[in-house]
Amino acid sequence: MSQATDPQTTRIPHQLREMLISGEVAPGEKLSEQRLAQGLGTSRNTLREAFRTLAAEGLLIHHPNRGVFVAAPDEAAILDIYRLRRVVQRGAVEAALPGHPALKDMAECVAGAEQARGAGDWRGVATQNMAYHRAMVRLADSPRLSACFDSTMAEMRLAFGQIEDSAFLHEPYIELNAGLLRAILRGNHLTALAQLDAYLNRSEQAILGAFARMRSATGSR
Amino acid sequence: MSQATDPQTTRIPHQLREMLISGEVAPGEKLSEQRLAQGLGTSRNTLREAFRTLAAEGLLIHHPNRGVFVAAPDEAAILDIYRLRRVVQRGAVEAALPGHPALKDMAECVAGAEQARGAGDWRGVATQNMAYHRAMVRLADSPRLSACFDSTMAEMRLAFGQIEDSAFLHEPYIELNAGLLRAILRGNHLTALAQLDAYLNRSEQAILGAFARMRSATGSR
DNA sequence: GCATATTTGTCCGTATGTATA
DNA sequence: CTATACATACGGACAAATATG
Numbered sequence A, B: 001m002s003q004a005t006d007p008q009t010t011r012i013p014h015q016l017r018e019m020l021i022s023g024e025v026a027p028g029e030k031l032s033e034q035r036l037a038q039g040l041g042t043s044r045n046t047l048r049e050a051f052r053t054l055a056a057e058g059l060l061i062h063h064p065n066r067g068v069f070v071a072a073p074d075e076a077a078i079l080d081i082y083r084l085r086r087v088v089q090r091g092a093v094e095a096a097l098p099g100h101p102a103l104k105d106m107a108e109c110v111a112g113a114e115q116a117r118g119a120g121d122w123r124g125v126a127t128q129n130m131a132y133h134r135a136m137v138r139l140a141d142s143p144r145l146s147a148c149f150d151s152t153m154a155e156m157r158l159a160f161g162q163i164e165d166s167a168f169l170h171e172p173y174i175e176l177n178a179g180l181l182r183a184i185l186r187g188n189h190l191t192a193l194a195q196l197d198a199y200l201n202r203s204e205q206a207i208l209g210a211f212a213r214m215r216s217a218t219g220s221r
Numbered sequence C: 001g002c003a004t005a006t007t008t009g010t011c012c013g014t015a016t017g018t019a020t021a
Numbered sequence D: 001c002t003a004t005a006c007a008t009a010c011g012g013a014c015a016a017a018t019a020t021g
Helices: A008-021 A033-040 A044-056 A075-095 A101-118 A122-138 A143-162 A171-185 A189-218 B008-021 B033-040 B044-056 B075-095 B101-118 B122-138 B143-162 B171-185 B189-218
Strands: A060-063 A067-070 B060-063 B067-070
Touching: A008 A033, A008 A044, A008 A143, A033 A044, A044 A060, A044 B044, A075 A122, A075 A143, A075 A189, A075 B075, A075 B143, A101 A122, A101 A171, A122 A143, A122 A171, A143 A189, A143 B075, A143 B143, A171 A189, B008 B033, B008 B044, B008 B143, B033 B044, B044 B060, B075 B122, B075 B143, B075 B189, B101 B122, B101 B171, B122 B143, B122 B171, B143 B189, B171 B189
Parallel strands: none
Antiparallel strands: A060 A067, B060 B067
């Protein structure tokens, strides 16, 4: 039963968020109030409230008098997101304390990613990778910092939604993540920070490259 | 008419935000939909949309079926906010580049704070102090990081709203801020980081102390 | 514990303004 | 430029939940 009695006021935003991060609606797509409200079985007013929540999280863009659109992060957004990641994740690694529960979560994500790789499930690898880094930020023990990072990573998903999730985009990071975790567990912060930097640089470069290829293929704009 | 064409969709949240950070409504206070909508000259539906925006920013707390309340940060929130500040502001200082426009903004805030002190305007000192630190984060050149930090600082204002703004709570930081800025301008990152740490520790301690005194005076809860 | 009053949650109808074909 | 579609904004209505006595 869990939250079957949950008011739509909280259920609809949640449902919408799932649609966004699962890629059920495409980045850049316009969301019609009338149609979506009908599809979700709710009223336009309730849906508009949900729109405001998601817009404040950066997942939707609100153009006054024109409607709301699914956010479509561009190259500038990617650069910005990685600037934020460098600051936040570096801080998390430096704050890491032995025995922190998030370390176990990270280990499980590494295992989960390896298993998904074995099954050829690259989408699953990407999901585990996201979860790994969110767990890393939890090392800082700050709900607000985690909330900020989580919504940033949700935006990253929208970026991935615009490029095809091929293997090369995720495969190399499984081992990098594992090595980074080992360094943290050993308490070797210097090595961990170096590995984190290497990860962020490679990951950023790979995404920007995929973007550039996409642009040249489908045309600018 | 300036912004008479501004839709309420953007005007009402803005107006509400001003009411919150100016202390026009007290932290913890319940906001009645009916009364507030009438007071703002808008409808309940439009106001509810604004509530969602502010709630996503952390300034309002939404209790389903009970209403929305002005956020009232407690000691745990203060600890969390300072954990976030240590991570974010440290990252900003490390990213600081010579000639960055935010450095000029910081200098203006220091001057403004000194002027406000001369006028005995401690509220003004607090405002300049907030602006100084927000400018510092802009050194990182990340709109998303700045947005995260800005909403965190808005929450800080609500915390200040619960304790009296006496001089000792702001006066010592004018000189600390000035010294920190000088260290950054000299490019002496090590000193700057040490000064930042000193500032954050003293500031956190002062606020927690004020909270403890308030609790013992008015009783817990 | 119960009955009542208040408030939130949810939806509809509609009038108006804005953008786009 | 006209026309159409859609977002904006409002007020009213009722159900559901909560607070009050």
